[in-house]
Amino acid sequence: MALSNNVIGAINFVAVLLSIPVIGVGIWLSTEADNACVKILQWPVIILGVLILVVALAGFIGGIWRIQWLLIFYLVAMLVMIVLLGCLVVSVYMVTVRGHGHPEPSRAYLEYDLNDYSGWMRRRVKSSFKWDKIRSCLSSTSMCAELNQSYRMAQDFFDARISPLQSGCCKPPTECGYTFINPTYWISPINNAADMDCLNWSNDQNQLCYNCNSCKAGLLANLKKEWRRADVVLLITLVALICVYLIGCCAFRNAKTEDLFRRYKQGYT
Incomplete structure (x- = not known):
């Protein structure tokens, strides 16, 4: 069980790291003059990145210290974050698909x-x-x-x-x-x-x-160019986050199986 919890903690630490590109994209957009004047995309990206960071930290703490309710919160909340990030990636692509010089x-x-x-x-x-x-x-x-x-x-x-x-x-x-x-x-x-x-x-x-x-x-046109660059980073992060989430789900399931098996053996002996 301890090994599984450590694995879950390590996986969730990767999720913590994956929040950095999302926050970084939002900060980069806010430094561009055109985005700073329009103020459409950068704050949703920054807020979503911070939420992913908070959820991933909850999963990391829950995995290391074996706090089951935190792990359950992580699994549910991270799924919501992935859906929101996916919607954002698709939305940015759809609104920037048209337009050229x-x-x-x-x-x-x-x-x-x-x-x-x-x-x-x-x-x-x-x-x-x-x-x-x-x-x-x-x-x-x-x-x-x-x-x-x-x-x-x-x-x-x-x-x-x-x-x-x-x-x-x-x-x-x-x-x-x-x-x-x-x-x-x-x-x-x-x-x-x-x-x-x-x-x-x-x-x-x-x-x-x-x-x-x-x-x-x-x-x-300027916004389209910058948003497309940001969208590529968000898409790569989304794919990585999905992979980490699926691995985390498998690790959590294995940990639960190990725990049930351990209890069964203790009851049997």
Whole structure:
């Protein structure tokens, strides 16, 4: 029985370690400027990671000190955590399955269309109330100012692989035909009516294209890229957690069998 309990404790310690990638993913998302402004995914991930940590610690303590009710709590609660993590992994995949950038002639960077993304993601940025807060947060970052420091010549900028957020928010859409002065200052549009974003562009460094649909699309493209990376880590953790849980169930069942057999032998003798 002691050996089985030690095995259960060791297995649950692995589950404790598996909570670290989940919490780490949430912390990483919170450090990214776009996620910090939107605040959708990072807190659910962090909270779920902490819950997995607490449940795994309960199982570890229950296994080492032979506290049966803690082990039962672990088996039930960890199953719930696995289901929640699985739902989160599937949900992130489903809302990020749509959306991609569009190439433009003589440009290395891509342009982004808001309608390409899932309805759930669009709703996160379409409301003027929500977008005003996000826009204020984005405009306070240095992402557009960094472009001015990095690119002086037009061709250097056109050949740059800037982020979707910078492409959507820091410059006017390429189809408008603005003339490059610097990455955040453009003049003399050729086709000002090509898109409403052409009219929304402003050379005011506090405005730029933060009111444009291209900025919202660029934000969603950035979120999609980061959420997909996070989802891969969460998926790997989920698979590992399922394996650990199944091994733990087998170890717990074996421990119960050993205990019953030991009691039977004591009663028989």
